[in-house]
Amino acid sequence: MVAASEAFLADELDRCSKCGTCLSVCPSYKHFHDETASPRGRLELCRGLSGAVDTHTKAAVSAVCRCLGCLRCMRSCPSSVRVDVCVQAAAWRTYGSGIQGVFRRCVMRGLVPRRRIFRQVLRAAAAAQALVGLRSSENSVLRHLPMLGTRAKLPVLARRDAASIVGRARVPKTKDRPTVAVFSGCLSNFVYPNVVVDTLASMRALGLAVAVPENQTCCGVPAWIAGDHESARRLARANVSVFEKAGADRIVTVCASCGRMLKETYPELLDNESGIRFAAKVEDAASLLWPMRAARAGSATRASGVGAAERGIAYHRPCHSVWYDSGEIVRSVEAVTGREVRMMPDGCCGCAGTFAMRFPEAGRAVARPIVKAARAGAIGTLLTPCPACMMHLDAVLREAGLDVKVQHPVSFLARLQ
Ligand code: SF4
Ligand code: SF4
Numbered sequence: 001m002v003a004a005s006e007a008f009l010a011d012e013l014d015r016c017s018k019c020g021t022c023l024s025v026c027p028s029y030k031h032f033h034d035e036t037a038s039p040r041g042r043l044e045l046c047r048g049l050s051g052a053v054d055t056h057t058k059a060a061v062s063a064v065c066r067c068l069g070c071l072r073c074m075r076s077c078p079s080s081v082r083v084d085v086c087v088q089a090a091a092w093r094t095y096g097s098g099i100q101g102v103f104r105r106c107v108m109r110g111l112v113p114r115r116r117i118f119r120q121v122l123r124a125a126a127a128a129q130a131l132v133g134l135r136s137s138e139n140s141v142l143r144h145l146p147m148l149g150t151r152a153k154l155p156v157l158a159r160r161d162a163a164s165i166v167g168r169a170r171v172p173k174t175k176d177r178p179t180v181a182v183f184s185g186c187l188s189n190f191v192y193p194n195v196v197v198d199t200l201a202s203m204r205a206l207g208l209a210v211a212v213p214e215n216q217t218c219c220g221v222p223a224w225i226a227g228d229h230e231s232a233r234r235l236a237r238a239n240v241s242v243f244e245k246a247g248a249d250r251i252v253t254v255c256a257s258c259g260r261m262l263k264e265t266y267p268e269l270l271d272n273e274s275g276i277r278f279a280a281k282v283e284d285a286a287s288l289l290w291p292m293r294a295a296r297a298g299s300a301t302r303a304s305g306v307g308a309a310e311r312g313i314a315y316h317r318p319c320h321s322v323w324y325d326s327g328e329i330v331r332s333v334e335a336v337t338g339r340e341v342r343m344m345p346d347g348c349c350g351c352a353g354t355f356a357m358r359f360p361e362a363g364r365a366v367a368r369p370i371v372k373a374a375r376a377g378a379i380g381t382l383l384t385p386c387p388a389c390m391m392h393l394d395a396v397l398r399e400a401g402l403d404v405k406v407q408h409p410v411s412f413l414a415r416l417q
Pocket of ligand 1: 015016017018019020021022023039040073076077078079080081083
């Protein structure tokens with residue numbers, strides 16, 4: 001079990017040999033060109049954080065928090081140092097106290113789990129966005145509130161969230177058809193409900209028995225990243241209980257980050273059998289559906305939904321998709337459409353939760369190789385199985401004046417049914 005105890009953190013910090021292997025893969029270090037923005041430098045700053053929180057500590061923590069949470073350092077680290085937990089502990093030590101801490105706990109423990117109230121709040125926010133014309137005006141100054149002067153933009157909330165569009169979608173369990181339950185996630189639920197709707201349509205078209213369990217809540221990633229492990233654990237417990245009651249045989253998610261949380265973090269966060277059982281059932285929706293569609297189509301029958309004249313199709317692999325093989329999605333898209341799918345440069349898209357809002361210029365700079373490749377490859381459709389990557393890539397490609405349709409692979413699949 002991951003416990004951000006002093007002993008655990010001290011051990012992690014000591015295991016860093018300062019070899020510097022992680023520097024070459026860290027998007028934050030590449031952008032800020034500063035050792036304190038590198039994984040190694042972050043760990044050293046974390047080591048110095050002890051005693052009372054003062055201005056010096058806050059400055060150190062804000063340097064530590066220029067992390068995109070992409071986990072690339074951990075994948076390359078020969079000592080498997082838990083950079084993520086060290087960064088989270090530093091963040092929570094500072095921002096988890098005082099008014100900010102109280103506010104964060106109220107949101108994560110009081111608002112987010114109460115789905116009905118949370119939905120009402122976001123509905124009101126969506127109505128307010130419509131009222132002030134935020135939706136219609138891409139460059140309106142209102143899109144930048146409350147971050148005026150930063151060129152950061154707020155996401156546009158959907159008028160109706162996925163849960164209210166699809167309803168409960170409960171299907172009685174049958175012997176020959178395992179029930180596949182959908183974990184909808186917050187961004188897909190409230191910003192891209194069409195992704196959830198398309199997932200259900202594709203699943204049904206492929207003959208799967210579908211369920212969308214009621215009362216499922218946020219996966220807990222925002223709380224986990226902020227270092228509020230207790231709130232993340234509460235949300236994890238709630239989701240495990242909801243999906244256990246639903247009797248799902250398999251659980252699919254349309255978000256790479258939610259998926260990583262459910263698959264890899266829940267077992268260590270909950271440290272019990274239910275967490276392990278739950279995680280074992282988690283799958284990526286596109287990785288399940290695309291190979292099924294490819295198997296059904298066979299090599300001779302290609303989908304007619306994608307015209308030969310359509311401009312290039314490309315795929316961006318989200319950082320958090322490491323828990324599944326997105327190569328299978330790409331191979332299946334190629335088999336079904338008969339078109340080559342170009343892989344975008346391997347790297348973070350620059351969204352990283354609130355990173356692109358806190359550091360909009362850095363968020364754009366991190367995405368630059370992808371924008372460059374999309375331009376050079378005359379890409380018309382960019383597929384990526386993560387709503388956060390979709391949102392950021394859509395924004396940076398538009399800003400670059402490129403006409404690229406950024407789509408979730410399940411929505412692209414729904415077009416072909
Ligand atoms: S790769 Fe690992 S051990 Fe080497 S400097 Fe980075 S965090 Fe430390
Ligand atoms: S998680 Fe990503 S951004 Fe953060 S330190 Fe590691 S490589 Fe750098």
